[in-house]
Amino acid sequence: MPLTFYAYNAREGGRHVVAGVTRITKHRFPKLAAWRNQPGVASFRRKNEGRLPQRALDVLTCQTENDACLNCNDTTSNTCPPGQACYNLFKRRWSNIFSNNLMIKQTSNNMGYGVFVRTNRTIPRGTWIGEYVGELIPFDPNRVNGSNYEYDFHGNIARVDAVAHGNFLRFVNHACDNNVDSNEYTIGGRLCILFRARRNIVGGQELTLNYGAQFFQPPNLCRCSLLLLPHAARELESDSEEESDED
Ligand SMILES: [Zn+2]
Numbered sequence: 416m417p418l419t420f421y422a423y424n425a426r427e428g429g430r431h432v433v434a435g436v437t438r439i440t441k442h443r444f445p446k447l448a449a450w451r452n453q454p455g456v457a458s459f460r461r462k463n464e465g466r467l468p469q470r471a472l473d474v475l476t477c478q479t480e481n482d483a484c485l486n487c488n489d490t491t492s493n494t495c496p497p498g499q500a501c502y503n504l505f506k507r508r509w510s511n512i513f514s515n516n517l518m519i520k521q522t523s524n525n526m527g528y529g530v531f532v533r534t535n536r537t538i539p540r541g542t543w544i545g546e547y548v549g550e551l552i553p554f555d556p557n558r559v560n561g562s563n564y565e566y567d568f569h570g571n572i573a574r575v576d577a578v579a580h581g582n583f584l585r586f587v588n589h590a591c592d593n594n595v596d597s598n599e600y601t602i603g604g605r606l607c608i609l610f611r612a613r614r615n616i617v618g619g620q621e622l623t624l625n626y627g628a629q630f631f632q633p634p635n636l637c638r639c640s641l642l643l644l645p646h647a648a649r650e651l652e653s654d655s656e657e658e659s660d661e662d
């Protein structure tokens with residue numbers, strides 16, 4: 416039986432199942448995905464005697480050259496020596512954060528569900544909150560009406576779509592003064608989209624991410640609490656993730 420999400424309802428007391436979403440703990444890899452024509456897959460095919468990616472891990476390792484492993488800081492090979500062990504070690508940092516400190520509930524500003532810190536708990540600044548997982552589908556530059564739960568990998572190889580299958584991070588809403596950041600990292604030779612607390616987030620507060628101004632196409636405006644009126648979303652700050660290409 417597929418795993419489900421529960422949302423808490425303070426007014427009625429108790430909780431209910433969130434309809435239409437399956438809870439997963441790692442990426443799903445639909446077999447029918449059309450990886451054959453993905454330009455970014457070429458180097459993977461060269462390395463693997465023409466073989467196409469057969470599983471999520473193959474796609475996640477397609478473009479990880481020269482990236483230091485977040486766990487062991489190894490930069491000497493595409494996959495750091497400990498590989499999967501590094502990933503498992505790092506993953507422990509966020510393994511119980513959701514069940515111990517967070518919950519899903521309806522927002523008060525009509526944004527549907529959101530992720531909130533439980534009473535008397537605090538998520539300290541810098542905490543790794545989790546990895547954004549979903550269905551791995553080939554990146555398609557011509558695709559226009561994607562779901563609101565998509566996240567593109569920088570290399571434009573794949574996108575993660577968590578509209579139907581995902582973990583709790585799919586419920587994190589946008590805010591212009593977001594308290595959570597998301598970035599791509601390499602751990603154990605694989606790409607990961609990780610969420611991290613930008614500041615201390617205390618009991619009752621909602622976790623929020625900045626989706627970027629692009630997400631809000633007119634007449635779709637941001638309704639976060641930063642301003643009284645609906646407004647254009649604040650541009651994403653480009654922080655340490657920007658690489659300095661000098662050539
Ligand atoms: Zn490592």
Ligand SMILES: [Zn+2]
Nearest residue numbers: 591637639641
């Ligand atoms: Zn806003």
